[in-house]
Amino acid sequence: MTTAICAGRVAVVTGAGRGLGRAHALAFAAEGAKIVVNDLGVGLDGTGRASGPAQQVVDEIRALGGEAVAHDGDITTTEGAASLVSVAVDTFGRLDTLVNNAGFLRDRMLVNLDEDDWDAVMRVHLKGHFLPLKHAAAHWRAETKAGRTPEARVINTSSGAGLLGSVGQGNYAAAKAGIVGLTLVASAEMARYGVQVNAIAPAARTRMTEQTFADSMAAPEGGVFDAMAPENVSPLVVWLGSSASAGVTGRVFEAEAGRITVMEGWRPGPTADKGARWTPAEAGGAALRLLAAAGAPGPVYGAR
Numbered sequence: 163m164t165t166a167i168c169a170g171r172v173a174v175v176t177g178a179g180r181g182l183g184r185a186h187a188l189a190f191a192a193e194g195a196k197i198v199v200n201d202l203g204v205g206l207d208g209t210g211r212a213s214g215p216a217q218q219v220v221d222e223i224r225a226l227g228g229e230a231v232a233h234d235g236d237i238t239t240t241e242g243a244a245s246l247v248s249v250a251v252d253t254f255g256r257l258d259t260l261v262n263n264a265g266f267l268r269d270r271m272l273v274n275l276d277e278d279d280w281d282a283v284m285r286v287h288l289k290g291h292f293l294p295l296k297h298a299a300a301h302w303r304a305e306t307k308a309g310r311t312p313e314a315r316v317i318n319t320s321s322g323a324g325l326l327g328s329v330g331q332g333n334y335a336a337a338k339a340g341i342v343g344l345t346l347v348a349s350a351e352m353a354r355y356g357v358q359v360n361a362i363a364p365a366a367r368t369r370m371t372e373q374t375f376a377d378s379m380a381a382p383e384g385g386v387f388d389a390m391a392p393e394n395v396s397p398l399v400v401w402l403g404s405s406a407s408a409g410v411t412g413r414v415f416e417a418e419a420g421r422i423t424v425m426e427g428w429r430p431g432p433t434a435d436k437g438a439r440w441t442p443a444e445a446g447g448a449a450l451r452l453l454a455a456a457g458a459p460g461p462v463y464g465a466r
């Protein structure tokens with residue numbers, strides 16, 4: 163028998179009452195971790211609130227012999243984010259892994275996008291990553307100062323929309339691109355406290371995607387590999403959240419079906435240096451020559 167790779171660890175998963183977060187929570191528990199299952203139980207557009215989804219996943223984990231506790235706080239508030247950490251420490255005595263996953267969509271073309279829909283999506287994804295990260299980081303810094311340098315892990319959730327852009331998702335793409343920037347900074351700042359920070363861009367069948375992408379997300383019949391099941395994304399998340407991933411930080415992975423891809427991000431391409439200030443016309447000529455030598459960017463999702 164192999165040893166569970168998260169034995170003895172405690173993981174917090176935000177938005178774990180449904181979809182990908184639920185799959186991550188169950189997968190961490192199956193590898194021996196104790197879980198704080200956070201979910202505010204909101205509707206598809208982020209409105210409403212229910213404690214049912216978090217408690218249901220806790221019940222599922224316990225029925226399988228695991229240990230879990232529900233947290234139905236809002237991770238976009240200081241109170242909700244701080245209590246995530248205190249529930250982990252008070253219930254299980256420690257915190258090792260934070261999976262930032264909670265979120266929702268308010269899709270519109272930019273020209274029709276209301277300020278409220280911009281704010282709500284930026285808040286749940288960007289602030290909803292920052293606040294739990296900040297409170298977990300403060301805990302791990304205190305642990306380090308007390309001489310107990312942790313093997314802590316944070317997994318953030320970006321999206322292909324943030325990496326390449328996605329028509330009709332200007333708010334969401336901006337937030338998910340911001341999460342990549344946050345991941346890079348957190349990885350650099352928090353290494354000294356024994357914390358590794360990576361991001362995933364998943365794709366799976368959840369309530370977020372099952373209508374918009376009904377055909378590509380549909381479950382096959384008859385024992386064929388269910389490529390778009392959210393459970394297919396979780397193994398990488400569990401490994402990143404374990405001590406086995408030592409040395410891996412500041413990276414972005416796409417995870418979908420049976421495929422894992424390291425995303426290679428912005429890096430300098432063709433460059434020119436005049437050694438003095440360009441005129442606008444000269445700068446334009448140089449830009450066109452450089453673009454001719456550069457690779458084409460990936461297509462924006464949904465662009466024709």
Ligand SMILES: NC(=O)c1ccc[n+]([C@@H]2O[C@H](COP(=O)([O-])OP(=O)(O)OC[C@H]3O[C@@H](n4cnc5c(N)ncnc54)[C@H](O)[C@@H]3O)[C@@H](O)[C@H]2O)c1
Nearest residue numbers: 177180181182202203204237263264265321365366368370
């Ligand atoms: N499904 C995909 O293909 C896909 C693709 C790219 C990125 N993602 C990202 O993966 C993450 C999970 O999405 P999903 O597809 O599982 O969606 P989902 O709607 O099934 O699950 C998201 C959960 O987050 C919870 N939540 C929302 N706001 C919250 C808050 N303030 N505090 C606590 N919980 C809150 C919801 O109640 C819900 O249960 C999201 O960040 C999403 O943007 C999903």
